[in-house]
Amino acid sequence: MSADDPIYLDHNATTPLLPDVVDAMLPYLHEHFGNPSSRHLYGRRTHDAIERARTEVAALIGSDPDEIIFTSGGTEANNLAIRGATARASRRRIVTSTVEHPATARPASWLERRGWDIVRVGVDAGGRAYVRELDTAITSATALVTIMHSNNETGVFQPIQEAVRFARRAGACVHTDAAQSVGKVPIDVRAMDLDLLSIAGHKLYGPKGVGALFVRRGTDLEPLALGAGHERGLRPGTENVASIVGLGAACALAQCDLDAQGTRVSTLRDRLWERLAQAIPQLALNGHVENRLPNTLNVRFPQVSGEALLAATPQVAASTGSACHDGDESASAVLLAMGIPARAALGSVRLTLGRTTTESAVDRAATALARAWRALAMAGTS
Numbered sequence: 001m002s003a004d005d006p007i008y009l010d011h012n013a014t015t016p017l018l019p020d021v022v023d024a025m026l027p028y029l030h031e032h033f034g035n036p037s038s039r040h041l042y043g044r045r046t047h048d049a050i051e052r053a054r055t056e057v058a059a060l061i062g063s064d065p066d067e068i069i070f071t072s073g074g075t076e077a078n079n080l081a082i083r084g085a086t087a088r089a090s091r092r093r094i095v096t097s098t099v100e101h102p103a104t105a106r107p108a109s110w111l112e113r114r115g116w117d118i119v120r121v122g123v124d125a126g127g128r129a130y131v132r133e134l135d136t137a138i139t140s141a142t143a144l145v146t147i148m149h150s151n152n153e154t155g156v157f158q159p160i161q162e163a164v165r166f167a168r169r170a171g172a173c174v175h176t177d178a179a180q181s182v183g184k185v186p187i188d189v190r191a192m193d194l195d196l197l198s199i200a201g202h203k204l205y206g207p208k209g210v211g212a213l214f215v216r217r218g219t220d221l222e223p224l225a226l227g228a229g230h231e232r233g234l235r236p237g238t239e240n241v242a243s244i245v246g247l248g249a250a251c252a253l254a255q256c257d258l259d260a261q262g263t264r265v266s267t268l269r270d271r272l273w274e275r276l277a278q279a280i281p282q283l284a285l286n287g288h289v290e291n292r293l294p295n296t297l298n299v300r301f302p303q304v305s306g307e308a309l310l311a312a313t314p315q316v317a318a319s320t321g322s323a324c325h326d327g328d329e330s331a332s333a334v335l336l337a338m339g340i341p342a343r344a345a346l347g348s349v350r351l352t353l354g355r356t357t358t359e360s361a362v363d364r365a366a367t368a369l370a371r372a373w374r375a376l377a378m379a380g381t382s
Helices: 019-028 041-061 074-086 102-112 131-137 160-170 241-256 258-279 306-311 333-337 359-381
Strands: 068-071 093-097 117-121 142-146 173-177 196-200 211-215 296-300 323-325 328-330 348-352
Touching: 019 241, 041 068, 041 196, 041 241, 068 074, 074 102, 074 142, 074 173, 074 196, 074 211, 093 102, 102 117, 117 131, 131 160, 142 160, 160 173, 241 258, 258 296, 258 359, 306 348, 306 359
Parallel strands: 093 117, 093 142, 142 173, 173 196
Antiparallel strands: 068 211, 196 211, 296 348, 323 328
């Protein structure tokens, strides 16, 4: 990014590739071209690189390497987890939440159209799934519980440990979409007692088009695609070697400074909130004050549309949770599920920080957003 580029505050959408990740990938885009399934030297080189990456991914989340299945990204990992875990199930219920990413919500809806009972647990005003509803919903009829680890819009952590406890009582399988959490906060699949966990490479400074699914040893999973025996037969197709190597490198880098980066970005996030709150009366936080990702700030600007605010602030690259079709803007389904009125929810903007964010950038972003808000609010009341 050049000095003239907007301040990038959209790290929950995607992260830039770290230079060390690019360096790790380059040999597998140039000289190391072999098919990992080939038995000769060229194949062994790429095969060994994939296995090193598998070890690096596993180390970040506390699993064994053979429990990591590489995919094309978080969406495929979620589909493989949800549709694969239910393909042979005799039970016909899935318990999920009302604030899941479409990569989880749509596979659940696909099963619902095929006769499955999908129970969507509501969330409180802070965006966290109701524990009592989870307790009631997870019964002996439940095949799978799929609850995201943290919400992509608000950053709010979901009650995964409670969900696991209820699922174990009922004998159900547990999956979590951890695409937003892996690489930002500590994850230990053993301590969490998970069966399935999804990872997306481009959310933790790795390349797009690669992800992984943790599959706990012994978990019964049906592949979605048919082919040769790649990835323990669960994900056939010649591996995307360079991107897998990049994902491994990104995971190794994340493990080196996970706590330090979390502390740094949370400090900057709070600074951004304080600067905005001082300048904008009635600014509101969407989500829990503390129980959220260290980099995520979702704020509700009064009297203006979030889309209009960002359009008026070209100095900042961020996003809203709204859907905009043919000029008609609709409020974020996540914020509506939290009980925020639609008109107020339309004023929301998601500001997500990352490794490249500096204190100076935060201050400049706050100044630019506040200035644009004042201009829009005055125009709206004049």
